[in-house]
Amino acid sequence: MASTLRSAAVRCANGSKTSFTARASATSRRYLSISSRPSPQPFRAPNPRNAIKLQPSIFNNFPTRQFSTVANDADQKAIALEIPVFQFKDILPHGELPPTRNIKVNIDGQPFIFDNVFLRDSCTCSTCVDPSTQQKLFTTSDIPTEIYPRRARVSEGNLKIEWSHRLPKSAVEESLKNDFHWSYYGGEFLKNHATPISSVKSNMSDFRRIYWDKKIMEKEVFWIEYEDYMKNELELAKALRHLSFYGLIFIRNVPDGREVDQVPDLAERIGNLKKTFYGDTWTVKSIPKSKNIAYTSLDLGLHMDLLYFESPPGLQFLHCVENTVTGGESYFADAMRAAFMIQATSQQVFNTLTQFPVNFHYHNDAKHYRFSRPTIVMKSPSENYHPQLGIDHINWAPPFQAPFTMDHNGAMVSKSPQWRTFLKGMNQLNEQFENPANQYEYLLKEGDCVVFFNRRVLHARRGFDAESGKRRLTGGYVDIDAFESACRVLAERYPDHGRQDTTGFEYLTEHAKQFGYTQWS
Numbered sequence: 094m095a096s097t098l099r100s101a102a103v104r105c106a107n108g109s110k111t112s113f114t115a116r117a118s119a120t121s122r123r124y125l126s127i128s129s130r131p132s133p134q135p136f137r138a139p140n141p142r143n144a145i146k147l148q149p150s151i152f153n154n155f156p157t158r159q160f161s162t163v164a165n166d167a168d169q170k171a172i173a174l175e176i177p178v179f180q181f182k183d184i185l186p187h188g189e190l191p192p193t194r195n196i197k198v199n200i201d202g203q204p205f206i207f208d209n210v211f212l213r214d215s216c217t218c219s220t221c222v223d224p225s226t227q228q229k230l231f232t233t234s235d236i237p238t239e240i241y242p243r244r245a246r247v248s249e250g251n252l253k254i255e256w257s258h259r260l261p262k263s264a265v266e267e268s269l270k271n272d273f274h275w276s277y278y279g280g281e282f283l284k285n286h287a288t289p290i291s292s293v294k295s296n297m298s299d300f301r302r303i304y305w306d307k308k309i310m311e312k313e314v315f316w317i318e319y320e321d322y323m324k325n326e327l328e329l330a331k332a333l334r335h336l337s338f339y340g341l342i343f344i345r346n347v348p349d350g351r352e353v354d355q356v357p358d359l360a361e362r363i364g365n366l367k368k369t370f371y372g373d374t375w376t377v378k379s380i381p382k383s384k385n386i387a388y389t390s391l392d393l394g395l396h397m398d399l400l401y402f403e404s405p406p407g408l409q410f411l412h413c414v415e416n417t418v419t420g421g422e423s424y425f426a427d428a429m430r431a432a433f434m435i436q437a438t439s440q441q442v443f444n445t446l447t448q449f450p451v452n453f454h455y456h457n458d459a460k461h462y463r464f465s466r467p468t469i470v471m472k473s474p475s476e477n478y479h480p481q482l483g484i485d486h487i488n489w490a491p492p493f494q495a496p497f498t499m500d501h502n503g504a505m506v507s508k509s510p511q512w513r514t515f516l517k518g519m520n521q522l523n524e525q526f527e528n529p530a531n532q533y534e535y536l537l538k539e540g541d542c543v544v545f546f547n548r549r550v551l552h553a554r555r556g557f558d559a560e561s562g563k564r565r566l567t568g569g570y571v572d573i574d575a576f577e578s579a580c581r582v583l584a585e586r587y588p589d590h591g592r593q594d595t596t597g598f599e600y601l602t603e604h605a606k607q608f609g610y611t612q613w614s
């Protein structure tokens with residue numbers, strides 16, 4: 094990629110004085126006059142707060158780089174790098190740069206600050222990252238915090254830095270005894286790490302989460318043919334993107350599952366099946382005196398699975414193998430949307446729901462699983478830059494709740510000042526979930542498979558008449574990590590698809606407006 098990047102190189106310390114001066118006066122007069130003598134003033138590193146301007150807004154950027162990561166022709170055309178001349182105004186007598194804590198790089202004409210330790214830590218040369226395993230060969234703590242670029246230059250669209258210090262403990266650096274370490278950074282890398290938005294967008298999956306109600310889901314519901322899902326990678330990529338945005342998709346015309354379980358093949362298109370005490374996959378049908386409410390014909394309310402695990406599965410498959418009973422419709426609700434609505438009405442109630450612990454358990458059949466978690470879980474601050482990214486997942490599984498114990502401050506429920514606020518929040522959430530206007534209902538037919546986010550989308554089924562026919566579903570789980578990995582890999586393979594996809598743009602804009610986010614960084 095480097096060879097085709099446009100370069101605006103500034104010759105620095107190792108260049109001649111003449112070219113240095115000429116470049117300075119031509120491009121950046123405002124950076125003072127250039128002198129090759131050491132400045133009488135102590136050198137002051139540029140203030141990052143003044144220098145970084147994070148713009149344009151996320152919506153101006155919107156469809157351009159969803160998943161990113163792999164360079165391609167479209168990316169190569171226009172990343173222009175330049176090291177501002179002012180970095181070198183206090184050049185040292187022997188032609189080296191003065192110590193600084195960071196380096197300023199203009200990317201496409203905009204200035205960005207990169208911390209020296211960050212850059213040294215990110216070196217991907219073959220002595221820093223094993224070319225075969227792609228594993229890093231030193232630790233961050235090996236880097237002297239006073240490290241700075243001895244020399245830096247831009248050429249062929251790469252930023253090249255020669256470092257002031259070697260890594261003392263690194264065996265790698267032993268081989269470089271007589272030489273200083275050079276690191277190379279492509280324009281794409283620097284651009285991806287220039288702002289919070291670009292770094293999240295380049296390293297994670299797409300940030301869009303499109304909250305839905307019945308009306309939206311009826312319009313946006315996504316079906317993929319089994320053949321396409323299994324054999325057409327681009328169609329799979331589209332399906333997974335939709336799943337990522339809405340948390341719910343359907344596969345149709347899945348082969349008969351009576352003889353051969355189809356769920357392993359469906360699941361392993363994305364990642365490994367997550368084995369639980371229910372098995373690799375499991376079958377849901379009406380069994381008298383069942384140990385689990387799912388195996389009865391009773392109405393099974395909206396819930397999530399396995400919240401009594403430390404790591405509940407992120408993705409659930411339900412393949413309808415047989416369905417001839419009366420009733421038994423499946424329905425789904427977007428729990429994140431409900432939480433978002435509460436946040437929009439009362440931040441206090443919402444906050445309590447993010448803190449108050451709810452106990453979940455499975456205590457039956459010689460097993461006793463138990464885990465405690467708040468109802469709403471937020472993303473970490475480093476990923477939380479958009480109102481729709483704020484919520485990470487929801488925990489809601491009334492059939493598996495254990496008695497409450499203490500609040501988040503260790504007070505017994507009877508003495509907890511938060512308890513009533515928490516209950517108010519639970520009521521409000523439940524009202525949102527149970528409102529038919531928020532539910533998407535569908536009667537699964539033989540050969541249908543629904544795939545949904547278990548940490549976001551609640552699932553349920555209506556009661557059915559067990560005597561009226563047969564009903565049999567086969568289910569399986571996949572961890573969300575495997576799903577996200579698959580999304581990233583497919584996005585790397587089909588970057589153009591992601592770039593052109595503006596799914597959900599209008600909904601996102603609408604939600605952002607509710608929070609007064611018109612521009613943010």
Ligand SMILES: [Zn+2]
Nearest residue numbers: 216217218221
């Ligand atoms: Zn290196």
